[in-house]
Amino acid sequence: MCTESSVSTAARTSPEHCDERTLRAVGLTRRGTDRATAIALAREVLRSGAPDDDVQYCLHVLTYAGRPAGKPDFTPPRQARELVDQGRCDEALEVLLGCAESGESLFARGRLNQAAGRHDRAYADFLAAGRAAEAVGMTNPAILPWCSAAAISAHEVGRPVVARSLAEAELVAARRWGDARTVGRALHAVALTGDADRAVTRFTTAVRLLSDAGALAELLPARHHLAQALATQGRHEEAVAVCASSLAIAAGNPLWTRQVEELRARLDRLGRLTPQESRTATLACGMSNREVAAELGVTTRTVELHLTQVYRKLHVKGRRELNRVILRFGVTPP
């Protein structure tokens, strides 16, 4: 069963005997307002040879502030979240079923639903996690990045206006706290939900920040989306390069290994199109076969033959699926 001892619940459960400085550091971390002071206070407490409770709280503070000084004991919902990140969803579900409902457990359940592709439920979970967190005055996205998570789910279920607004709101809160991991995570959501022409730049910055912070769990999805954004712009060689280095990082993580391999296979298939097939496929996105034929100065029969080859090479079944693939992944420029 869940015992609550993390910073995310400390305001309710923190024992009175805790050091004054610990309580202040925890308060700042929960609000997410003054990282420098929180770090200074926590370090001071750790140096002073404080009791175990204080040490635990301060280790949490430093971890969330991006200056880990040891591994704190995380609560079961938080462990569940890490299991999902590692692709161990069944184990995560087991842990989660034993937990009482809290912001942390709702968030972990959202991650679980997200990993299973149930984005509408994930969205509801993340918003519920946010309500629970705000009800106890916890507004630091370093602890619970529910807003960007909800943004990504909203994006997946086709609610772009909400998605963008949520992602940007988290970016503001993340910059207020200011550690690389939290800002990188928010920027990833902003890149995904914002203007397409700024996506690659933003993903690149997010990847750099997450890589600096050593945040593997967030780095893999950010790299994956970077590769996708590069592909959409027709920069397939760069996209393939990102996939290749992602695979090295993802070693041992079944969830992301599979995702990256799927993307790479798709890019490989797109790369096997001849220049003429690429042109035909691109034009076919918005035109009838007859119009494509006129545009390319060939017969309709030739267009049909090219498209048959394209369907076979890309493993797609019809025009609609072809359109989706081409719009999302682009074609290698001839």
Place this chain on the structure above:
Amino acid sequence: MLLRTNAQQTRCPAALAIRQTIGGTDFPEAARLAHAALDAPGCRDDPVCLWRALIVLVAAGDLVTADANADRLLDHTMHVQIRSQIARLSGDLATARDLLASGLPAVKSLQLLSVVLLVEVLVDAGDVDEAEKTLLANKSDQARWQSSALRPAFLAARAAVHRAQGRPLAAYVDHLMCGHHLLAMGVTSPAIAPWRGRAALAAHAAQREELAQRLAAEELAAARRWGEPRTVGTALSTLGCVSGGDGTALLSDAADLLAVAGARHELAAIRLELGHRLAARGDDGAARGEYVSAARTGDERHQQQASEALARLPSVTVRALTRQEDLVASLAEAGLSNRAIAQRLFLTISTVEVHLSNVYRKLGVNGRKDLSGALR
């Protein structure tokens, strides 16, 4: 006027932040500049810079930072106004009102600002007569209003009173005049003044539907350029309210954004409206969910209406779930398939289905996707 900035201040982050906010694009950038102003050597001890930074943070929805830094203006009159704005936007209307009513500032221009802020808070709180009284009591300052840069704010407050007193046409005219003044001052951002949206609602109340829809669409476009959840949520809800059709998709997007922004008061109103619309199309289960959420926002004014609306819905006898039903429901809510639930509890799939349909009936929900709301 404090909102005006000049060329010499191009390096001052507080001035840049205000400019970005007035222009009404990219609220994270405005917030970034405001954060910088709070620490910048030239700004951090200057009350005007601090005031600007705080205004921008409030407009950008970063009430946490605004709250943590508001007391740096403790010795200044603006302190009370900022504090009251933060309270109002967090849904604490009583505190917002007390702060403003506790004493008018000595400087005349700030006095006028306090008056308009107070009037708007009173209207939000449903104390319309008091709002009108406050406005009339300060009418002797009419000449001052005419010339003041606060004229738009005065017009917006007067419009709010008109609207609440059932005079939508007068409200519409005041909102349009307010917008006219703002445009003349170069202010286009709905984060500073959502006059188009308010005018749309007034036009809708006065049955000028075409006008209402055009204004609401323009407001949403402007709100999306700014992007902040409260602003976008408010604009979405306005369009949802005035647009013909169903509008429930717009309203639920609006509700989610306003919930995130902590706009309890507006949220309760939208949840009620959503409930009415869902009930009108016969979706009692979903309507019930919205009414319950409306009551839970903690907004007193709408709590009463929510419970009345709930009472009007055809009654479902809410019966307690049996232990087994509760277990099945929690597993289903956690995302397990019927097959997985059956395996875990050593039941057949059809037994699980029977339990679940009992659960749906007892909770008055339509299916799995509504479970999470009902169980909470």
